[in-house]
Amino acid sequence: MNPILRRRVVRLTIQTILLIVGFAMAFPLFWLVSTSLRPGPELLETPPSLLPHQWTLASYFKAFAEAPFAGWFVNSVVFATVSTAFILVTSLIAGYILAKFRFPGNNVIFMMVLATAIVPFEIYMLPLFLEVQALSLVDTLPGLVLPYLILSTGIFFIRQNVIASVPDELLDAARIDGMSETGIMVRLVPRLLGPALSALAIFAYLQSWTAFIWPLLILNTEGLFPMQLGLAQFNSNHTVNYGMLSAGAVVSLAPTVIAFLLLRRRIIEGVTLTGMK
């Protein structure tokens, strides 16, 4: 076989294999959607067909009637929004100050941020639980969101970005123009950090949307559950119905998956935030 043809064949083979594996990667999600749209009798078919013979939203209606999915969804939105807002503000302020101001303690604070960034949440969740208990915030939304108000990685990430893309000359020019230090920090700096801040926002939102073990520890009241915890409880209470389970699962994964399909590059940047710098 001539070399050019051989290379084409190799290339095509590799692409085909990757594509097959790629579709296998998406299969669990496809399967949830497909299962959620089947009428009852089709759920017990062996072997199951890839697509429903008859399409129906019945499982969704049943799931929403059986459990407060809408409320759980709202709780997740509130949880993720509050957490993201706080993480953006605290990371911006701390990251900017640590990057641009020399003062006693600067390095100590920065080293602390860096050192805690790699400690997994699961390791210190029990003392955190005791703190929340001491504040009488167990089984409340404030207790749920409390550990998610700051993000070590976020502070670090913004600090690096300020060093890379906020020149001292610009800050000095703004000072000469009479802009206050606070004004510079809250109005000028964020404008220079657009992509970094949006990546951080995505990371933060996704982090709280997918959080599971902390909500499990801190919440008892079903009405306060965020989506993931609600779904897990629904799973242990309604183990008989695959249709309803899939419908609930689709609802809980749809926001992040749809956001990813729409804003691919941005989301990848956000998710891999910790790996980029």
Place this chain on the structure above:
Amino acid sequence: MFVFAYGFLAPIVALFTFLRIIPIIYTFVLGLFNWPLVGTTHTFVGLSNFTTLLGDANFQSAIINTTVFAFATTVLSIVIGFVVAALLARGAGRIGTLIEVLFFLPVVTPLVPATLGWRLILDYQNGMLNAVLGLLGIPKLAWTADPTLAMVSVILISVWAQVGFNMIIFLVGIRSVPAMYYEAAAVDGAGSWNQFRWITVPLVAPILLFVTVITTIQSYNIFTQVYVLASDVQGAPGHLVRVLVYDIFQNAFRYFNLGYASAEAAYLFLIVIVLTVVQFRFLSRPID
């Protein structure tokens, strides 16, 4: 200037200390106490939680399971992620973008619904996996009920969830290798494999170290997949793959023994630190 810096930084540092520094230190302190979840009697017991744990059968099996799981998940998700990234980096065009998206989908999928999806596929009676294996003449397997297969299933789900993240990081790293290195190597007559072995691998080594550390730490903290998979359908509980965080969770919130659970968390912390240090030592040596 100082007033501005300290003024704005103070509340954040206070919050940071309260939510991160104190809890991390307190994990070790709590481990020295007999500290019931409810009630106010906290007795100092020295290192007895730590020594009792070493003889605790649940803790022992949790350490073994977690280590097997973390090792398999880390190795598989890194090898597959790296190979896919290396293949995609050679320019796969539109199909390459599609493959990237397909591999990254699991990364943005929350673990609870993802594990539910997998449970449908792994189901003994109606699952797609057994149906496909049946076509190949392989008898039905109890993916979530057999102890060994349950471990295989948890690894499968976790590799699936992790591999896209690793792949993307590698892809960024490989794409940042200057093309002239490859051109020079090609002029010198190096084939694809030699270019991969002598240019790509050494230049991406720091990223390899980073991804290995991150994946190992994450894998040691596995919880959600096990928790969701353990509550199996139709009243038949799946086989529990007891892992460290699950054991910590049980000791704290089922047996109400926070001190004991914290000592266990402290052990987990030490394992993670030791592994990170070892990986830095071992993997940051330049690959000849």
